[in-house]
Amino acid sequence: MVDDLSTGHADAIPDGCKFVEADIASAAGELLAEQFDGVLHFAAKSLVGESMEQPQKYWQGNVVTSLRLLDAMREHGTPRLVFSSTAATYGEPESSPITEDLPTRPTNTYGATKLAIDHAITSYASAHGIGAVSLRYFNVAGAHGAFGERHAVETHLIPIVLQVALGQREQVQIFGEDWPTADGTCVRDYIHVTDLADAHLLALENATSGQHRIYNLGNGTGFSVKQVIDTCREVTGHPIPAQVAPRRAGDPATLVASSQRARAELGWQPQRADLGVIVGDAWEFTRARHAS
Numbered sequence: 001m002v003d004d005l006s007t008g009h010a011d012a013i014p015d016g017c018k019f020v021e022a023d024i025a026s027a028a029g030e031l032l033a034e035q036f037d038g039v040l041h042f043a044a045k046s047l048v049g050e051s052m053e054q055p056q057k058y059w060q061g062n063v064v065t066s067l068r069l070l071d072a073m074r075e076h077g078t079p080r081l082v083f084s085s086t087a088a089t090y091g092e093p094e095s096s097p098i099t100e101d102l103p104t105r106p107t108n109t110y111g112a113t114k115l116a117i118d119h120a121i122t123s124y125a126s127a128h129g130i131g132a133v134s135l136r137y138f139n140v141a142g143a144h145g146a147f148g149e150r151h152a153v154e155t156h157l158i159p160i161v162l163q164v165a166l167g168q169r170e171q172v173q174i175f176g177e178d179w180p181t182a183d184g185t186c187v188r189d190y191i192h193v194t195d196l197a198d199a200h201l202l203a204l205e206n207a208t209s210g211q212h213r214i215y216n217l218g219n220g221t222g223f224s225v226k227q228v229i230d231t232c233r234e235v236t237g238h239p240i241p242a243q244v245a246p247r248r249a250g251d252p253a254t255l256v257a258s259s260q261r262a263r264a265e266l267g268w269q270p271q272r273a274d275l276g277v278i279v280g281d282a283w284e285f286t287r288a289r290h291a292s
């Protein structure tokens, strides 16, 4: 496992895992010389708002770094790649749920950088025989035991709402109530982190030399910001005050996945699809961390 720990946590590295603290932009060549069966490439800057304010962090940190990794894979003949792509590559979709063949027109810099990497992967896979799979994550949430969302500055909806329930914040801000959705707030497709993890193993097993396959990963059901807050109220028993605030730059109104392709071709079957279960696991993690 390689991480520069710029946003990751050393205490989240599993026992027995060989760990190298490094930036893959400079270290990939040397690291891959060891000869690996495949690479799972998760490392990225991933905040929509930040990507609009500091695009250089995203073009350098995501695109340039990933090109270095692809070059190192080519140089050392690493055969397989699973890449963390994103729903943000689609932008504002023209139909919903989103299938993989819809046009990709990202509305924010984060999505644009991930899409650029997807294009590079397609070329490298075809020219150099790499078996590549991009998994387009929708809104990853939930937790697995002691592993959950832990950001120095939290920007994601569910952890923020749970911080209100814990008493660490007074209220949650709803970024816009005038979106073209049923209740006026943005709709997203929340997927449990353990279901996402399962998809990575299936993707690695199914990667085929010379091909770059793309799969959306979500549950196929959209929940509005208000519905998420309501679910958090039910799970935590806390009233969770909410206040409407301006829209956040770069947000599409609705992002809901069709995961039919992942189900059909990879045999992927989400086990923890219910939003109450997803929030429940995140809440258990949040409370346990707060208590320790």
Ligand code: UDP
Pocket: 048, 139, 155, 156, 157, 158, 160, 172, 173, 174, 175, 176, 186, 187, 188, 225, 248, 251
């Ligand atoms: N959101 C919100 N208030 C917050 C954080 C997020 O209303 O404090 C909204 C955000 O505008 C988006 C949805 O919640 O529509 C999910 O945002 P998040 O940052 O969790 O994930 P993203 O969809 O950006 O990947």
